[in-house]
Every structure is written in C-alpha cells, then in structure tokens.
Amino acid sequence: xxxxxxxxxxxxxxxxxxxxxxxxxxxxxxxxxxxxxxxxxxxxxxxxxxxxxxxxxxxxxxxxxxxxxxxxxxxxxxxxxxxxxxxxxxxxxxxxxxxxxxxxxxxxxxxxxxxxxxxxxxxxxxxxxxxxxxxxxxxxxxxxxxxxxxxxxxxxxxxxxxxxxxxxxxxxxxxxxxxxxxxxxxxxxxxxxxxxxxxxxxxxx
Amino acid sequence: xxxxxxxxxxxxxxxxxxxxxxxxxxxxxxxxxxxxxxxxxxxxxxxxxxxxxxxxxxxxxxxxxxxxxxxxxxxxxxxxxxxxxxxxxxxxxxxxxxxxxxxxxxxxxxxxxxxxxxxxxxxxxxxxxxxxxxxxxxxxxxxxxxxxxxxxxxxxxxxxxxxxxxxxxxxxxxxxxxxxxxxxxxxxxxxxxxxxxxxxxxxxx
Amino acid sequence: xxxxxxxxxxxxxxxxxxxxxxxxxxxxxxxxxxxxxxxxxxxxxxxxxxxxxxxxxxxxxxxxxxxxxxxxxxxxxxxxxxxxxxxxxxxxxxxxxxxxxxxxxxxxxxxxxxxxxxxxxxxxxxxxxxxxxxxxxxxxxxxxxxxxxxxxxxxxxxxxxxxxxxxxxxxxxxxxxxxxxxxxxxxxxxxxxxxxxxxxxxxxx
Numbered sequence: 198x199x200x201x202x203x204x205x206x207x208x209x210x211x212x213x214x215x216x217x218x219x220x221x222x223x224x225x226x227x228x229x230x231x232x233x234x235x236x237x238x239x240x241x242x243x244x245x246x247x248x249x250x251x252x253x254x255x256x257x258x259x260x261x262x263x264x265x266x267x268x269x270x271x272x273x274x275x276x277x278x279x280x281x282x283x284x285x286x287x288x289x290x291x292x293x294x295x296x297x298x299x300x301x302x303x304x305x306x307x308x309x310x311x312x313x314x315x316x317x318x319x320x321x322x323x324x325x326x327x328x329x330x331x332x333x334x335x336x337x338x339x340x341x342x343x344x345x346x347x348x349x350x351x352x353x354x355x356x357x358x359x360x361x362x363x364x365x366x367x368x369x370x371x372x373x374x375x376x377x378x379x380x381x382x383x384x385x386x387x388x389x390x391x392x393x394x395x396x397x398x399x400x401x402x
Numbered sequence: 403x404x405x406x407x408x409x410x411x412x413x414x415x416x417x418x419x420x421x422x423x424x425x426x427x428x429x430x431x432x433x434x435x436x437x438x439x440x441x442x443x444x445x446x447x448x449x450x451x452x453x454x455x456x457x458x459x460x461x462x463x464x465x466x467x468x469x470x471x472x473x474x475x476x477x478x479x480x481x482x483x484x485x486x487x488x489x490x491x492x493x494x495x496x497x498x499x500x501x502x503x504x505x506x507x508x509x510x511x512x513x514x515x516x517x518x519x520x521x522x523x524x525x526x527x528x529x530x531x532x533x534x535x536x537x538x539x540x541x542x543x544x545x546x547x548x549x550x551x552x553x554x555x556x557x558x559x560x561x562x563x564x565x566x567x568x569x570x571x572x573x574x575x576x577x578x579x580x581x582x583x584x585x586x587x588x589x590x591x592x593x594x595x596x597x598x599x600x601x602x603x604x605x606x607x
Numbered sequence: 608x609x610x611x612x613x614x615x616x617x618x619x620x621x622x623x624x625x626x627x628x629x630x631x632x633x634x635x636x637x638x639x640x641x642x643x644x645x646x647x648x649x650x651x652x653x654x655x656x657x658x659x660x661x662x663x664x665x666x667x668x669x670x671x672x673x674x675x676x677x678x679x680x681x682x683x684x685x686x687x688x689x690x691x692x693x694x695x696x697x698x699x700x701x702x703x704x705x706x707x708x709x710x711x712x713x714x715x716x717x718x719x720x721x722x723x724x725x726x727x728x729x730x731x732x733x734x735x736x737x738x739x740x741x742x743x744x745x746x747x748x749x750x751x752x753x754x755x756x757x758x759x760x761x762x763x764x765x766x767x768x769x770x771x772x773x774x775x776x777x778x779x780x781x782x783x784x785x786x787x788x789x790x791x792x793x794x795x796x797x798x799x800x801x802x803x804x805x806x807x808x809x810x811x812x
Contacts, residue, residue: 262604263604272604272605273601276601294559295562298559298562298563298566299562299563299566300566354704354708357705357708357709358708358709361708361709361710361778361781361782363778366572367572367573367776367777367778367781368566368568368572368575368777370778370781371566371572371575371576371579371781372566374781396683396686399672399673399682400682467809468809477809477810478806481806499764500767503764503767503768503771504767504768504771505771571777572777572778573771573773573777573780576771576777576780576781576784577771
C-alpha cells in the first residue's frame, strides 16, 4: 500500500473536476432546451438542480480552503477559480431560465452553434481539470479554448446581425438578445477560467 | 485615561461603517423615488449628494491606506472592499438617475419588493461593519444577505416576466429594464460585499 | 558607456506604452467611423488589425512576465494592467463592429463628444505610461482622467435621454444603445487603468 502524503490536495483537484463536470451537464441541458418540442419545464427544473449542485461544490471548495493549512496553490487563486466556474453555471442557468420566463418559441438556428461552442468548451475544461495536479499538458487546452471563444464570438455577432436585420419585432429582439448575451457571457467566463489557470500555472512553475 | 494602541485601525472600521451608512441613505431615497407623487427632482438631487459623500468616504479610506504603515487587514482587501461598497452606491444612483432621465411615470408595483430587499440588505451591511473589528458574529449576516439576494433574484425575474408579458411597449420595456437591472446590480454588489468580508475573515482567522 | 543594470524593466514600460499607443490609434479610428461618408468597411478592417496588434502586445507582456525573474512591480499587477488595457481595445473594437453589423446610418451628434472624451483619455494614458518607470508626476494624469470620466458620463446620460425621447423607434434605440454602451465601457476601463496604476504606485512607494 502506498501512503498518500498530501491527501488534502487530491481533494481540491477532485472538487474542481466536479465543478467543471456540472458545467458539462449544464451545457447538455442547454442544448436540449433549444429543441422547441422538448419538455422545457422539466429541463428548466433539471437546470435549477444542476445549478444547486454546482453551488454545493463551490461551497465545498471554500470550506476546504478554510479548513486546510497547506493548499496546493494560493488560497485567493482557489477562491477565484471556484468563483469563475460558478459564474459559468449561473450564466447557463440564466439562459435556460429566460427561455422559459420570456415564453420564447423557436430559437433562431444560429443559437445551436453558440451552444455547441459552449458544450465543447465545457468538456475541454472538465478534461483539463485533473491536469491542474501537475500543471502540465495544459497548452493545448488554452489554445483550443481561445479558438472556441473566437468561434463563439463570430457566432454571437452573426446572431446579433440577424436579430437586427428587421425580421424580428423590437420586443422579440430584446428577449432573444438577453438569451444570446447569457450564452456569450458563459463562453467568455470559460475563457476566463482558462486564463486564470494559465496565470496560476505561471506562478506555480 | 486608556491609551489607544492602534488608533489607525479604529478609523478603518469607522470609515467602512460610514460607507455602508451612505448606502442605507441611498436605499431610503430609492424607496422615496418609487412614489410617483414624490418630489422626484429633489430626491434625485439628494441622491447625487449622497453619492458624492460616498465618494468622499471611499477616497478617505484610500488616503488612509496610503498613509498608514500597519493596516488591520491586507491593503488590497481594503481597496477591494471600499471599491465594491462604492459600486453599490453607483448602481443606486444610476437607478434614481434613469427614472428621471427616462421620464418614467408610475413604476410597476413589483419594483417596491426589489427596493425593500435592497434597503434591508443595506441596513444589514451597515450593522455588520463594526463587527469587522473582531471578525466575529458575522455568520448571521452572510446567511441573511444570501437569503435576501435569492429573494431579490426571484423578484427581479418576476419583474422581467411582467415587462415581457406583452403589456408594455418595447420602448417602455427598455426603460424599465434599465432601472430594474441597476437595482439588481446593487443587490448583487451587496452580496459581493458580504462574500469579500467572508474571504477577509478566513484569511485573518 | 553606462551599463544597464535592469534591462528587463525597460521593456515592460516600453510594452505598456505600446499597448496604450494602440488605444490612441483605436480611438482615432472610432472618430473616423462616426463620419457616415467615411469608408466604414475599410476603417472596420483597420480596427480589427489594431485590435490584433493590441492582442500581440498583451501576449508579449504575459510572455515577458513568465520569462523574467525580477519584475518592476508585482506579477499580478502587471497581468491586471495588461488585461485592462486590452479590455479598452475590445470595447473600442466592439463599438466599431456594431456600427457596421447593425448597418447604422448617421449617428446622433452627441456620439462625437463621447468619442472625443475617449480619444483624449487614450492620449493621456499613452503619455502617462513612460512615467511608470519612476512612478512620479502621475497625479495630474489621475485627476484629468477622473475629470474626463465624469464628462463622459454626463455625455452618456445626455445620449440616453435623447435616445429615449420618443424621436427614435425601439429597434433603433436598441442598436444605438449598444454602441454608446461600448463607448461608455471603454471610457470606464480607461478610468480603471488609471485607478490600477494609482494602486500600484501606492504599493511600490
């Protein structure tokens, strides 16, 4: 049997992986929500549950920082990373919530591209989290997140152009813009997660 | 006569309490502004004055940090806390300003709930500030602010649903949404104040 | 011949000056974009190029932090300052992009005041950057940026009042408000640059 010398550290990496896994789940629910024939109230309920679980994980990270003497990297960086991961979930939940709240019917097809970018970025983030332990092999993750964020940005601007093309009434534009803004904020926050990890990696190297 | 060994520290707690007291005043003015029969230009003028005083307090905190050798907690945390308290005031002032600027008539009744939440959260914040000295008995404050923020969030979403129900014209929706967004940002910023204090308490304990 | 003992530091100041010089260029392109008879697609293309160059400078700063043992001030402050300078450019580029994307015709005359403020603030920032080396003679820069931000704020509110005066249709208001918000965010971010430099100066003094 091998002794585990730094058991508390393992748990931080596990918890960050758990946090990012909630985001994969959230992005999947968002994709399901786009289908107008889906059971939207049921999906919204699952999203609220996912957001609640993400909150629990965030609090578990904060509690662990508070009760641990030696943390694997700076306490403030742990708070910051946990906080931004939580922000991503809040934006995803906001998008799902607004689709229900505004009683939006069919969403323009361009929204699917935006959500695909978000789903892929969430998956990459969850895959990268266990690598925080060694802070190695993260370059590909940073490059790909950056590429996805650029793709998401182009998709976002295409949606804006369509919304303001004159095809939609002002009130409809207002509703759809709130949803697409929430999606864009979620994608941006995933890029901030990647940038934060890059800064931590530099400090710890 | 008792010697005061750490006179500079007292002043930091006093200044933070002063900063939060400006917010109690700001929230009270906001509540008064909701009444369409009130003297709105006079209230807006008082709000500008309150915001100006809050700026003065923020600058007094910054000046004190710069001229003090030993601060009661990290300099950067003092800046951060002072900055967020100042943000709350800016959002309140923005809400009052927009009501006048957009020449908004009667505000939907749901806005009163939103402002009540803000008022209660500002009062709790002001009451908690003197407890920074010992960093004790803050749990109740954190729990209650969190509960209020959730209540504020539900109220915010109810207002959005009403604004987009088809009862209001697009231009009216745009105006009212700017006001309710400013109120929501003020409530969120008060939660950030509480979270910041929690992080400082953890570091200092 | 004089030996340069701390050659790496020079480069940080040079790079920050370069970063702020991109903003002067960006603000100039924004001013050109306001003229409805200008070659807007060409200006938008130049703006994308300016934003790309600003990204390069930001990455050069980050790479230099990562490869330098002794930095002239805290690593995290360098990241923060580089990040906010980059934000200013992103907001400028967003404004130019939206004018094209929304196919906006003539912009209300008040937008020119907003852009003039931005242009002057960018110039002041670029002029202040070489003074980071000694952290002296920065007071005037902070005071003037603060004055400009207040002026920008008044201009912003005047534009909002005009947009909601009933003269514009809801969809037009939505478009113009997105542009003016991007300009306002750029001005606010330049104030954050000044505040960040003030905090660094305090820490290093």
